[in-house]
Amino acid sequence: MTLIEKLESNQRLTLEDGIALYDMDLLDLGIYANKIREERYGRKTYFNVNRHINPTNICKDVCQFCAYSSSRKNPNPYAMSHDEILSTVQNSVKNGIKEVHIVSAHNPDTGLEWYLEVFKKIKEKYPQLHVKALTAAEIHFLSEEYNLSHQDIINMMIEYGVDSMPGGGAEIFDEEVRKRICSGKVTSEQWLDIHKLWHKANKKSNATMLFGHIESRIDRIDHMLRLRDLQDETNGFNAFIPLVYQRENNYLKVKDDLTAQEILKTYAISRIMLDNIPNIKAYWVTSTVKLALLAQEFGANDLDGTIEKESINSAAGAASANGMKQNEFVSLIKNSGFIPVERDSLYNELS
């Protein structure tokens, strides 16, 4: 069966098929990706009203692509107190957020309680708020630092009020590339195992892929297939989030930015390859809002949220430091010919 015949009959694609998709014309590829997207979601584009908080940038790890960690080019180390975090949450709740998204660097000096207690405090004060927190990389860091198992940390997260796990720390699963960009951090196998444990606790998570640095197209498809395999087993991923690599202020010497064409092809291919992950998120923070909106024609059905403030990607050059206003977000989606749908963190439609 040819690739086109497989696409026409919605067959599951192999690694070789995925690589061949990159050789297709962008607009042809977009037609297949958009067909799947429209069958599931019509012209709806999802977003949520959320707040990102990055409580510390002090990190024991030294990922080559990172511009956020204070141990490298960023000379301003910080660690927020719980009171500062709670006051940020309080202000954001007034603005109508439904989710708080908390991810940090790997700070060995703050203590396990600093990481966990704040979730409990947020939940006690705002039980309606969805707490999305701790990437698999952070869970692995905490397990090593405190000599606990991944399962122990997961049990504590649930006990302290974490509702779902973000998809960060996946970067790219290929072991050789991983060694060059984030040696010492959670391994690919550990990342997948941690998500599996989380899903087995009946909880949902997301999965990211950092692309546009030194990885190959093969590495991207391999990354998607490892996620697809786990999703077949657990069905715990809500969304796949391809993150466009930001080039500034880090030690990974990447000469050129990805072309818009390559980025759009990657969204479209994600939609086609990941037949079992319901949502493909064009995270506007790393792709720019305009390209994230265009990606809605190429298989993506989600833009993430208003976020209010963002420190990790903006440190590397993304225009995301101040988030987006909800009405601005809604207008942009409408003006692009889509129906804006506010969702909660688990993709239930709100309005």
Ligand code: SF4
């Ligand atoms: S990417 Fe995360 S783990 Fe790696 S250096 Fe930056 S903050 Fe630390």
